[in-house]
Amino acid sequence: MSADDPTDRTTRLLVRRDSIGETRLDEVVRGVGDLEPGQIRLAVDRFAITANNITYAVFGDALGYWDFFPVPDGDGWGQVPAMGWATVTESRAPDIALGRRFYGWYPMASDVVFTPTATRDGFRDDGAHRSAHAPVYRSYVATDADPMHPGVDADGVGSSDGEDRHSLLRGLFLTGFLAEEFFADGAGSGVTYFGAERVVVLSASSKTAIGFAQRAAVRGGVEVVGVTSDRNREFVEGLGFYDLVVGYDAIGEIPTPGGAVSIDMAGDAEALAAVHRRFGDDLAHSMTVGRSHHDARPAGDLEMEGPEPQLFFAPSEVGRRQDEWGREEYARRCAEALADFVDASSDWLRVEHRVGPEAARTGWADVHAGDVTPDVGIVATMASVDTSR
Template identity: 65%
Template sequence: MSDENTTTLEVHRTDIGRTRLVEEGGDVGEGQVRLSIDRFAVTANNITYAVFGEMLGYWDFFPTADAEGGADWGRVPAMGWATVVESRSEEIPLGGRYYGWYPMASHAVFTPMATNDGFRDDGAHRAAHAPVYRAYVSAGSDPMYPSPTEGVDGSLDDAEDRHVLLRGLGLTGFLAEEFFADGGGSGESYFATNRVVVLSASSKTALGFADRAARRDGIEVVGVTSAANRDMVVATGLYDVVVGYDEIDTLATDGGAVSIDMAGNPTALAAVHHHFGDGLAYSMTVGRSHHDAEASPDGEMTGPTPQMFFAPSEVGRRIEQWGRNEYGRRCADAIAGFVTGSHAWLEVEHRSGPDGAKQAWADVHAGSVAPSIGLVARIGGAR
């Protein structure tokens, strides 16, 4: 038993700019473990989780306690590192360090089932979730655990920070790019086009995608971004062409294109569809970082119906196709390259304590965090 309280940042389900801090106790039951969360990322991707919380079940990851108004509030999952500080499981020892999905909190209690590389949360509320969302990988068994060389000046601490910021988003970008590379399983690379248009090109998922797409021969990688982020996007060197949202109609159309939308801005996506018309072979939607974007004034879009990309489904397809070991190797190579490359464009900024985490959410929700900044928060525990 433990009398240690947990402080959790909760987000209002229908007004996601509102947050509250909840403090609660709670014992560790038989077969359970408590982990101290020492860092988690707060990015536009977390905003996407809140926007799609009902549709994709993100609110169900970590149910709220029976606090006042609990039904109106939710716990947004975040990628992070945590250490086991209390264990009533024979299979999970004290001191074990794990990467995975956590609530934005000081601690988390799980019902673990040991796996080859860590554990799976077998709490009843997690049973319906994709395995990748329930997996916690031990630092000692993790094929993607960072080398100190992935951190600035050889710092393992910085490398871990960059992994919580970039690993999950980079893997989504990697998988999305691989989807285009084999034409969604058809074998036609980039659906027989020679260009990919990336909306919200400054987002970390977009940069992870572009890091892989830039390595393909014969594919022009086009980044679409705001005027404020243009210089940063150009400086990454990952895009062949960079244009503003008001310059989409200047893009070349010969050879057709596919598009990948990280922003969820209907007006910008409609502009891409209208410009390329039937030459747009595939339209992929990944995120909703522009959560407050208004619907397109032009009504229905021409061209293909945008398709939502769900990374966990693609994980299963690739493991079946490549085998688990090869899948792990490819992911590790992709993430190591992306994280190391981020030294040139990403500065890590820490937000500590309950109020620091609360402000981190407010800043990301408001869109006031430059894409060259990555916010890593901790509510409790030592860094």
């Protein structure tokens, strides 16, 4: 590489769209300073790899997740979005300064180029391929304007652990938070939990489920029943957020008096059908959120007794709550609830770093295979040295 013709490389983790357990590392040679007017380049400092990212890949075509960071020359390969932090390294956008750091959705890659429009707390990606996505998916929050930023660690050396935990928990918790608020006012009807006395949570060890259960436990007034695998049962019981924990083979033993609502993070048709059989018409609402059991038969493949399962789309709920509460009050409630949850996560969640492209690739493989226990969260960086810490 000569000084007269400087180049650099973008390293990205690609996932085969029709077989998401297959991955490959890809390098794209690019020129330094090749940005178009109005564009910025950010170095992706860290990103989380969780079962939720697997869900993005499973629903990538149906919900447009593959379109977040398209791979025009991918020939069946795509980039899966991940939550994390990135720093501006090049800017041809006058309102976005070099060195600023932002939280939001990034590709699992070393860097990314955006076409930003400055906002009150950061920027919105207005690239042509992003225009169809909900605003919440295109919004990036600057650390110096972020009411939810975790701040510095107790030792004062930085915000590394807090940002790790936000990468892992923030997006998932806010989905759980919004789902619990949806049930709390009966989708705007004012009937708490649609009049049911309990909520059945499938895939109770998933981070979204834990966030939901924590909020339901704080609210009180409803029995929170967690359904999980035998290997995760002790962990789920130890969280203290569930009033009752059962295995998937014991769904038929959940008490029925007073009826129930359900929230499904597993996406397993057999498990959800068992809940519907158990309660029938006494199941007041059936919410589907994720698909942590990505190899299981999809829930849509079986006819269900009782109500038809309804997909919960968090961005729509964000808009409803901002309209109802106001944007500032919405932000305050989210920040307060998130801080409580993240602070308490040190009791049950250990952060594990995967540093370097191959380590990030094995991180995806481990999560996809279900080899990561629920008390571990994987945070990856494509850099060979973890410069975010």
